[in-house]
Amino acid sequence: MKVLVFLELDEENIRKSSLEAVSYAANFASQVTALVFGSTSLEGLNSIGIAGANKVLQVTNDRFKQPNIMAFSSAIAEVVALENAETLVLAKSSTGDSVAARVSIKLGASLVSNVTEVPDVSEGFKVKRSIYTGKAFAITELSASLKILSIRKNTVPIKTDGATPEIVIFTPQMDEADFVVKVLSSEKITGQILLPEADIVVSGGRGLKGPENWGMIEDLAKALSAATGCSKPVSDMDWRPHHEHVGQTGIKVSPSLYVAVGISGAIQHLAGVNSSKYILVINKDPEAPFFKAADYGIVGDAFDVVPKLTAAINAAKV
């Protein structure tokens, strides 16, 4: 089966979740072609091959530098036809959602989001996808001949045994109607681990009392090479930026370890974290509901426990 993978960039590197999508495709495809918009470091291009792609189509035209949902969708539809791809794979993301949906209409494809396992093609074409914010799965059948799969982050290990890919510069056809949304500016944290992609997340809740106390959360995150997150009231009160809000109505994470400090564990918060592999809860209230969903728990005052834990981890690393 020929599979096309749509990639997203962080600076000049391929986003981790996009490499996961490449490896997902390589697990069942005979030929994996990856499509990337924008300039990429040589290391970035090679990482696509190592993750499992045979070929990389790179769009270097300046007009595709900024993420542009409509122009990306048109270009992807063009490449699917050129490459005779039978399946399009991409990482579920804020841009990926819209791109997948628009391509599915352009090409009459079946689209499934939040896929967690390789397709079962023994009878028809079925995939497992996460639903109810991680509380259940639906085994879903795709009926159209072209399939689009958006893959849940942190679900597929990135392969390390691929080869240097063939790299081809591709110039898509351009339709001015695809350039009507103007990007005025964009702000992005740089040099930090992105929360939705992170392998370890350290989150703080209202128990931390105020934004001035986040230093210890950041120190623990640094010791663990983790991203920082927070509960909804914390971002509602502007203690932390909105892109750190974890939960049912915020970012859904599925890291190897989720550390919750001073978060009670309301069901809406748990909905965003329950596909984490391990959960560590630090809370001064032994009755906090979060302990019921956790693997490791410490009952204690965060102001006392967190600095101790950070020191112990730092000491264990040397």
Place this chain on the structure above:
Amino acid sequence: MKILVCITHVPDTTSKISFIEQNTKFDQNGVQFIIGPYDDYALARAVELKEQLGGTITALNVGTSETEPTIRKALAIGADDAIRIDAEPTDAFFVANQIAHIARTNAYDLILMGRESIDFNGGQVHGMVGALLGMPSISPVMTLDIDGNIAKISREIEGGKELLEVALPFVAGCQEPIAEWKIPNMRGIMSARSKPLVIVAPFSDLVRTTVNHFELPPAKSGIKMIDAEHIGELVDLLRNEAKVL
């Protein structure tokens, strides 16, 4: 300004999720249904935009007659009228097709909905509706302001946001902090009873995906409690069991 707000009818965020009939059907027993939280943000912003700019708000739901209390709630919050497409919302393509059909005949200036539903979490409908109508679709939208024919939008991207400008009409998938959820007041609840709710037969029955069956994740194996005075034990577990150090 004519605004269409598409709402889902979904289990309350505290619902226990379980399935019946050999795991082929969601168990509604004891479950409360609500307007999807993200759709509720879209509706709240629509009410604010109407207060500011004038116009009308139509609430649209694809669902069977059991969704009517949810639609009435949208009317109580501030929609002027509502349309219910009388069908099970079987997949995202089916729903998008219905919404696009209604939009084609009504020329809305703005089509708002949540970034995703909280039952299937697809995040597909806004993009599909945009593509079906040949309009831009923008999601997840964190702020939305309108000046004349032009909208300024901030959209969340991984680790940040971008500021966009686009001319009406377009489709937006909304999330916080676009507006605060609105709680219907007594007057809203009273007037909702007499606001028009039109029931329409589905325009097409095409679907492109079908759910074969549901599964639940395996239960957690139980918590290990660590004494704060013996933090080294936790470090050992993180290293040897969770393998994150």
